[in-house]
Amino acid sequence: MVTTLIAGLVLGGSYALVAMGLTIQYGIARTMNLAYGETVIAASFAAYLIHNFLGASPVLGLVVVAPAGFLFGWLIYGLLLRPLVARSKGGAALEIDSILATFGLLFVVQGVMLVAFGGNYMTYNYMNFGVDVLGTSVAANRLLAFVLALVIGGGLYLLLTRTRWGTALRAVAVAPGSAPLVGIDADRAARFAFALGGALAACGGVIISMYQTFTASSGVVFTMKALIVVIMGGVGNLAGALSAGLILGLVETFVATYVSPGLTLAAVYLIFLSVLLWRPAGLFGKARR
DSSP: OHHHHHHHHHHHHHHHHHHHHHHHHHHHHOOOOTTHHHHHHHHHHHHHHHHHHSOOOHHHHHHHHHHHHHHHHHHHIIIIIHHHHHHHTTSTHHHHHHHHHHHHHHHHHHHHHHHHHOSSOBOOOSSOSEEEETTEEEEHHHHHHHHHHHHHHHHHHHHHHHSHHHHHHHHHHHOTTTGGGGTOOHHHHHHHHHHHHHHHHHHHHHHHHTTSOBOTTOHHHHHHHHHHHHHHHOTTOHHHHHHHHHHHHHHHHHHHHHTOGGGHHHHHHHHHHHHHHHOTTOSSOOOOO
16 A cells, blocks of 8 residues: 555656656746657656666756756747747637647657657666665655656746745736736746746656656657646646646555556546536636636
8 A cells, every 4th residue: 555655646647747847938938739648758768878878867967957948949949830830929819829730849859859769668777676664665766656657847936926026927827918017027937937837848758768768759648748737737737737737646656556557547537527527627726707
């Protein structure tokens, strides 16, 4: 039971960290990024190369991979999404245009990874030894992944809720049209938020690669899981993403362990639909009036 609980928390923490990046992108930049999972997988491959070919720890690799994810998000928003934002003028067409644009980007990034790495499952051996926790042996790489997810996710939450910079970003999320009235550059904030989401996706990819196998075509799975977490927790709500991510990880792990691995997706969607029926705006979202 303890092993299953810890495994569920580790997986849920990873889901929460990944989803926090997507909820920032969608909540502040108002763009739906369907290529988000590909950023996660690209970072996983980067961690694989850093560990296997450079002999460095993937944790140290975060120093390189996270800024690379930020730069990738910054460029994608500026080159691909900013023209769509200018054309839509804040209208509902922006969501549809961003979905179509990033859907195409998904296949471009995935195709590059397939050419570079092939379609086989990849993994590497990092801290793959047991650590005693409450009398139960738990893989050290999973514990490290959980701690990193908490530190990065918790640090971001504090920055967004306890600093003036974070308040400005949240103001753009709540009222993008009114933000310029108090001196906030909404377009710059949106671009920064999208890039920050890319950095979080990269961090999530490195953390996930420590204890999971991955392929060049598995990014869509992480995009789907992140979307579920974002909607369950409430769009743009970091605490909601954290809570929903942990719930998702625990449900998947307990169902796979005590029921059947083949029913994990069914259980996830059952929880997802239950939350939508009970609270359509998400666990921490505010209902529109």
